[in-house]
Amino acid sequence: MKHTLSVLVEDESGALSRIAGLFSRRGFNIDSLAVGPAESWGHSRLTMVVEGDDHALEQVTKQLDKLINVLTVVDLTSIPAVERELMLLKVAASPESRSAIFDLVHVFRAKVVDVADDAVTLEVVGDPGKLVALERLMAPFGILEIARTGKVALERASGVNTELLKVTAGTKRVPA
Structure with missing residues (x-):
């Protein structure tokens, strides 16, 4: 299964290299990686798409949390984003x-x-x-x-799950 991770890091030399190395050592391929400045000065946000089962991804996420410079890790796969x-x-x-x-x-x-x-x-x-x-x-x-x-x-501030709306949009409503 593909997972989308949002990782907030301190913007310091080597942070991306340490994160990529962690995934490489675990045998995960990073399908997509986008990095740019975050909302706070001195921070960057990485959005990465990786493939793996839930258990393996949970382990990698825990190890990401332990890395120096990593502030937060959010798996956006199953939440509105x-x-x-x-x-x-x-x-x-x-x-x-x-x-x-x-x-x-x-x-x-x-x-x-x-x-x-x-x-x-x-x-x-x-x-x-x-x-x-x-x-x-x-x-x-x-x-x-x-x-x-x-x-x-990014996680949806509204909490609205547009994937759910796509599924229900095709169904007809029956009058009560």
Whole structure:
């Protein structure tokens, strides 16, 4: 099972290396890693996606908590969270195909951030499924380059579980 961890660390040299080393020693592959400044000066937030069973992940989480510079570790997998990823996608775009590409850009609420004679560069933000869907639809045009940030995530302050809303949105309500 894939787990999304949010790790708040003191922004000091070697902190990321120690965290990555811990996962490497345990045989965990980090599928996605995004790091940036957090809400407090001198702190950074790491959002990582790792695969493993619940027991193994619990052990790694406990060991993360023991590392110097680690302030908090939250497994966002089973709690309401906002998750996003950014992708830049350079696509071959002949004059004949541009209209179709721009139509897809509109549907996915992406942005065209660069245009050349034979290519366009797109920016799209969303959940990883949205990014994969756009990538698949752009493949026939010819994907020239892709850069993805990896997932960033925060616990929902509202506590609303949007995954639950997706499931119930398809069900019909029966009048009482």
